[in-house]
Amino acid sequence: MAEKTLFRRGPLLRLRLGLLLLTSLGLMIVDHQREQLENVRGALSLVVYPLQYVVNLPQEIVRGVRKTLVTQTSLIAENRRLRRQNLMLKTRSQRFAALEAENMRLRELLESSLEVSERVLVADVIALELVSPSRTAVLDKGSQQGVYQGQPIIDGDGIMGQIIHVNPISSTALLITDISHALPVQINRSGVRAIASGSGSADGLELAHVPLNADVKRGDLIVSSGLDGRFPAGYPVGVVTVISVDPGEPFAKVMAVASAKVEQAREVLLLWPDRRQSPDHPSSRESIAFQ
Amino acid sequence: MMAEQGGSAWAIPVTLLAAIVLTLMPLPDWAVAWRPAWTVMVLIYWCMAVPDRVGIGAAWVIGLVLDALEGSLLGQHAAGFAIIAYLTVTNHRRLRAFSWFQQSLCVGLLVATNALLKSWVQGIMGLTPNYAIHWLPVISTMVFWPWLYLVLRDMRRKHGIV
Numbered sequence: 001m002a003e004k005t006l007f008r009r010g011p012l013l014r015l016r017l018g019l020l021l022l023t024s025l026g027l028m029i030v031d032h033q034r035e036q037l038e039n040v041r042g043a044l045s046l047v048v049y050p051l052q053y054v055v056n057l058p059q060e061i062v063r064g065v066r067k068t069l070v071t072q073t074s075l076i077a078e079n080r081r082l083r084r085q086n087l088m089l090k091t092r093s094q095r096f097a098a099l100e101a102e103n104m105r106l107r108e109l110l111e112s113s114l115e116v117s118e119r120v121l122v123a124d125v126i127a128l129e130l131v132s133p134s135r136t137a138v139l140d141k142g143s144q145q146g147v148y149q150g151q152p153i154i155d156g157d158g159i160m161g162q163i164i165h166v167n168p169i170s171s172t173a174l175l176i177t178d179i180s181h182a183l184p185v186q187i188n189r190s191g192v193r194a195i196a197s198g199s200g201s202a203d204g205l206e207l208a209h210v211p212l213n214a215d216v217k218r219g220d221l222i223v224s225s226g227l228d229g230r231f232p233a234g235y236p237v238g239v240v241t242v243i244s245v246d247p248g249e250p251f252a253k254v255m256a257v258a259s260a261k262v263e264q265a266r267e268v269l270l271l272w273p274d275r276r277q278s279p280d281h282p283s284s285r286e287s288i289a290f291q
Numbered sequence: 292m293m294a295e296q297g298g299s300a301w302a303i304p305v306t307l308l309a310a311i312v313l314t315l316m317p318l319p320d321w322a323v324a325w326r327p328a329w330t331v332m333v334l335i336y337w338c339m340a341v342p343d344r345v346g347i348g349a350a351w352v353i354g355l356v357l358d359a360l361e362g363s364l365l366g367q368h369a370a371g372f373a374i375i376a377y378l379t380v381t382n383h384r385r386l387r388a389f390s391w392f393q394q395s396l397c398v399g400l401l402v403a404t405n406a407l408l409k410s411w412v413q414g415i416m417g418l419t420p421n422y423a424i425h426w427l428p429v430i431s432t433m434v435f436w437p438w439l440y441l442v443l444r445d446m447r448r449k450h451g452i453v
């Protein structure tokens with residue numbers, strides 16, 4: 001019987017394989033253009049969400065156990081440390097409020113407005129996909145919470161990446177260290193502009209097209225310049241680590257390390273940059289043009 | 292009807308799910324590149340042992356699920372898994388007769404086929420394929436195969452899946 005089965009199934013099997021391969025090829029081509037398959041991906045990700053949860057479960061359990069086993073003394077110590085930090089931050093934010101008000105006033109005098117308040121939402125990282133060179137994270141907030149494609153995400157230390165897929169209850173973010181990610185930045189000290197692209201490694205960034213004589217030093221803070229109209233300006237992106245100048249090359253090679261704990265962060269902030277700019281204002285037109 | 296076919300087959304989806312979980316489980320950095328292709332191994336086993344139940348259709352669906360989970364190009368794993376399942380199903384008799392060493396070699400070859408396909412797709416997409424992440428699993432898969440084979444065979448016999 002088995003012989004007969006095999007004989008009967010041979011050509012049929014090959015036909016089915018051919019059909020399946022054609023379907024996959026079609027899917028891959030359509031998916032490569034991104035936009036069209038968002039619905040399919042959304043539905044699929046809804047189906048596999050429980051799986052993602054299960055994958056994450058052992059880690060969660062270990063963390064939970066660790067949390068319950070914390071001793072009282074370490075809790076007290078942590079509490080004291082946090083209090084001190086809170087006090088420090090409070091003091092700083094008082095000064096910040098005054099500075100912001102002053103900044104607004106000065107900008108009003110100069111007739112240019114500033115993006116002031118930003119809506120934020122805390123999201124948990126439920127999975128990290130760090131198969132080099134692509135680096136993405138799955139977050140537990142989706143379109144139901146108003147997450148949108150291209151939305152910037154940050155952690156406590158700086159910019160982490162942006163949303164590339166939005167599903168009903170989860171979303172996928174491309175991290176700034178991903179090799180296909182780039183964002184416009186500025187050296188905080190000197191104002192030199194550059195493009196920071198991911199290096200595909202754990203926390204490395206590369207600054208592209210930095211002129212040989214540009215004012216860049218080791219240890220310089222890199223902040224987002226906001227020229228893309230996607231990331232808000234002024235958030236830390238990284239710190240310059242290596243500058244290699246080869247007179248034979250047109251540009252200097254500048255490497256940086258990301259400020260955000262790109263691959264360790266458990267909680268991230270989703271930003272809704274609030275554009276409080278009048279539509280007829282030149283700076284808003286500029287940001288639209290850059291989009 | 293299930294009993295007629297030979298025992299309840301819940302072990303098949305359960306082991307496949309476990310394999311997917313193992314595939315996605317976070318690992319320390321040094322171990323990531325060495326992660327064996329668990330899903331492919333379990334898939335090959337069931338295609339070899341019960342080709343009438345697990346075939347290219349099931350393999351394709353599992354590949355699609357993995358694509359959705361890993362965020363890779365939709366259809367990338369699906370195509371590779373369908374090819375692996377086809378090769379396994381058409382050669383299942385030969386594979387069953389092989390010694391564990393020969394089997395390991397064949398499984399390594401199948402995983403390598405999948406890795407080749409993956410690096411092609413990545414190359415076409417314009418990404419520089421990372422060779423370690425594609426090819427080291429071939430070695431670890433070959434090392435793990437005999438043990439996984441024993442575990443799955445015992446499971447199959449215990450539950451009488453034919």
